[in-house]
Amino acid sequence: MLFNPQPSKDQKNFRFPLQCVWLKLNGSWPLKPTVTGEFEKYFRLLYSTWAWYVVAMVGITIGFQSAFLLKSFGNIMVTTENGCTTFMGVLNFVRLLHMRLHQRDFQQLLAQFVKDIWITSSSHPTVERACARNMRVFQVISVLQSSLITMYCILPLVELYMLTVNVEPDVLDSMPKPFPYKMLFPFDANHGWRYALTYLFTAWAGVCVVTTLFAEDSLFGFFVSYTCGQFRILHTQIDNIIPDSYAATRAGRGTEAVFQRECIQRLDKIANKHCVLFNFVSRMEEFFSPILLVNFLISSVLICMVGFQLVTGQNMFIGDYVKFLVYILSSLSQLFVLCWNGDNIIQNSLEMANHLYACNWESSVKVAADEEKKESFPIVSYSTSAAFRKNLQFMIMRSQRQTCITAMKFSILSLNSFSGVRIHISYNTL
Template identity: 25%
Template sequence: MEIGLQIFNRQTKCLRAMGHSLIHQVQESKWQRIPQFFVLFLVVSAQYPMINYAIFHKDDLELVTGCMSIAFTNMLSSIKVLTFLINKIKFLEIINELKTMWQNSGEYGFNYIKGSNIMADRVVNFYFYSVFFTGFYFLLTPLAKIAWAKINHMPIIRELPMPMRFFFDAEHSPVYEYAYIYTGCVTVIVVSYVVAIDGLFIAFAIHLRSHFRLLQHYIENNSFKSNEAAINTNIRSYVKYHSKLLRLAEQICQTFKPIIFVQFLITSLQVCVLVYQLVTNMNNVMIFVVYVAFLVSILIQLLIYCYGGEMLKTESSMVATSVQISKYYNLSPKYRKVLCLVLMRSQKPVIVKAGFYVASLENFMTILKAAMSYITLIQSLEQI
């Protein structure tokens, strides 16, 4: 069906902008891969001037923490880009599998998943605009400061969108312009890949949730009073459907495992440095608002994985409830045993886990509580 081609619309646009064809190819030529790894090189190369900036200003904790919050974001983006390039075939397999499952889901299933796809698009579009405007703000601020200085005949201080210190003088023309373009390219790459990869995860989770709910609907609303051939077909289809969903969920978990691990690790570090920035800039409204917005965008990234993991955990376990409230008593003992296997397997929910981090709303709230504790601690230390 034609509408199935609109699945993961925003994510595919971002990936195409980064040079990905998104055609499920077994192997790409080295010429196709060179631009993609060059993009990765650009993002990774931005780490050096930021670390150099932090080292140069090591005696100013406020400048160091401000720089490290950006450096951590860039480091996380580098891991996401690298993971996608290494596992690109797996990403495309999941995309194509979900497309096929949607197109083969029947009239009721197709319309139900269509609603889930609309919801996924809205979530990803909201995420895109939040990330886009954050990046746009960082790009626009240095230009606005230069324009304001010229209008008011003040000394012009050329700043870059990111806190960087190169091994050459980047504060005077024309080197400043080249450095600004370089930083702008890195920002565009980071925004595109972050929206694409994070957006794919939440969209995968929303689509899988809709399939788990479809399976629950089919089991709950089957009277199991038809002839044995029809019952046999239905039970077999439920088992196959459930097995396919569990396999796909495991594939998603394995593909995103390194990203989720680094996301939790780096977000924890970012919360620490950003909380320090918030506490030290409470009297400066403009800077305070900027860091609040930056902290919110960081937490939204983590929330995407925690909410997606929570959805998969909840809906995969709800299949067991659907079996329990179904009209299984109309089945013969042979088919009851088969349905019981589905119930038993559903009692072990899908857990999105990476190392010792579990993507769940409970762990997301733990990080929020830790952030509030850091604020209280820093404020109490400053009063000593």
């Protein structure tokens, strides 16, 4: 019922990151393109209803937070603290809405990854292990962000328990009750069943926000890691064009013309795979680009707000400093991981040109004897053809143009962009 494409090889070991379970629970994961029965038809209806309910739930909670933000706008401390949770909610509300409105694009991106990008451990074990290691960063970030939202949801309950122990029931009944975040409600949410339902409603909205954040980032990192792995496989194939072509020619008792055709065929296969990678990165940019732009803008605003408060704030408790440091480090680390992945694609794509130029296209392969029969032959030189060198030149020219992911062409996802954002924010804060 949910769309789970499988590769043609090694299906047993293929799986999307574990964090993607939350995208399925939040209703963001695409469904199968075809319906085969009544049960799947009703499931599709219920799943879509749940997905839009999650979007509405997050939107309503952001509305409650925004109302409190407007009410306390004069208090810079409260405004900064509440602005962090509100803007983070807005960011992930946009993410949820984007994935819901672009289900077909999401489905096609998943299918193309499984078909063209996935690397099996049986074919390239070293590269596959390196890709798996890169995903550990996202696993750590997922655990930290899960711990953060757990604290937001549980600590108000601990505070409420302490109030029930230390405060008289009559006084407690008239006091405002704690919630996961600062909010202003258009109804009385501090008493009885209304408090319980409102608390559960807003707490689950926060869970949906945080899980969407690290789940989608993990999926993005998953795509990027294996795309870079495919580039590294191409690098190795380029390095071995000449010796592999000679070995194939030698095995078939071929001539120099056979050797030259073998070189061209292997180069054409590499060029076709390079086009496949370029097309996948373009499709990935098309899907993630709007989200990345909103991410850059909102994270920049948050970092400026919190940085200004840390620099100019006076008489703040140590707990406030720790809280604001957590906010600013979270935003910076999330931006850094995204830019680091984008930079990996740029570096691996540009490296193609170096490997192409250094593949020994200018050298000749000398054949002196038949190694199997131990018979001596005249020394013969096999050289690459003019057609091979011409194709190689075009590939080098194309590889010198970086393959990258942008935030709606506003900024390239790279470490240089991250440094520029950080320096610009630090300047404005000071």
